[in-house]
Amino acid sequence: MIRFQQTKVGILIDYIIGEHQAVVKSLGTLFRKVQSISGATILGDGEIALILDVNKIITEYATLTNLKQEVFL
Amino acid sequence: MSALSASNSYLTCKLNKELFAIPVEQVIDIIEVSVITKIPQTPIFIRGVTNLRGNILPVIETRTKFTMESIEDTIDTCIVVLSVIVENDEIQVGIVVDQVLEVANIEPTQIKPKPNIGRKYSNDYIIGIAQIADEFILVLDVNKVFSNDEIINMAELSSEELIAF
Numbered sequence: 001m002i003r004f005q006q007t008k009v010g011i012l013i014d015y016i017i018g019e020h021q022a023v024v025k026s027l028g029t030l031f032r033k034v035q036s037i038s039g040a041t042i043l044g045d046g047e048i049a050l051i052l053d054v055n056k057i058i059t060e061y062a063t064l065t066n067l068k069q070e071v072f073l
Numbered sequence: 074m075s076a077l078s079a080s081n082s083y084l085t086c087k088l089n090k091e092l093f094a095i096p097v098e099q100v101i102d103i104i105e106v107s108v109i110t111k112i113p114q115t116p117i118f119i120r121g122v123t124n125l126r127g128n129i130l131p132v133i134e135t136r137t138k139f140t141m142e143s144i145e146d147t148i149d150t151c152i153v154v155l156s157v158i159v160e161n162d163e164i165q166v167g168i169v170v171d172q173v174l175e176v177a178n179i180e181p182t183q184i185k186p187k188p189n190i191g192r193k194y195s196n197d198y199i200i201g202i203a204q205i206a207d208e209f210i211l212v213l214d215v216n217k218v219f220s221n222d223e224i225i226n227m228a229e230l231s232s233e234e235l236i237a238f
Binding site: 025026027028029030031034035036037040042046047048049050 | 107108110112113114115119122123124127128129131159160162164166
């Protein structure tokens with residue numbers, strides 16, 4: 001999976017299940033400080049899929065590893 | 074204590090052979106453990122979220138929260154859905170218990186003050202202890218147990234943990 005943030009960034013995942021049109025639901029008060037997940041959605045079979053906030057994950061990772069924004073440019 | 078339960082009905086449930094009582098006013102539902110989605114960057118006592126009739130319900134691993142040894146789910150394991158107050162908001166959380174027993178009537182006079190020794194459950198979580206027949210039942214203050222700052226602040230993590238994710 002490739003995601004765009006001025007440049008291309010790769011995100012390593014185990015496997016791709018599919019593509020869905022999703023109704024985004026909030027995770028609620030308890031999880032509001034969980035940065036990397038922006039919400040969740042309920043799939044057809046009732047299971048919950050978490051929605052990654054990809055931009056935040058990349059920004060956080062960049063900050064933590066002291067990579068400057070320039071690296072991405 | 075009086076403000077906590079207008080009626081004297083408590084749902085009793087079992088965790089690690091010990092009995093706990095939850096005021097029925099705060100119990101919304103009792104559901105079976107179904108598929109639970111884990112959420113990264115949350116403490117170990119959060120089992121994840123589950124689908125409760127189209128809503129997302131956080132599920133707390135009560136055994137872990139109470140520093141009890143964790144076990145495999147059994148046929149009796151279920152989730153008690155509670156209504157708790159978090160920062161003036163009423164929210165629903167599910168807690169995993171080994172077994173739900175019954176709704177018992179406990180008179181305020183039967184609830185004895187909590188002991189000062191044996192701080193296994195960090196005394197704050199218990200309103201008192203009721204003795205019924207030969208058994209002791211720990212009366213929980215669910216607002217304290219499941220809505221304290223620990224959960225709210227749980228995602229304030231160190232950088233190592235974030236990288237690990």
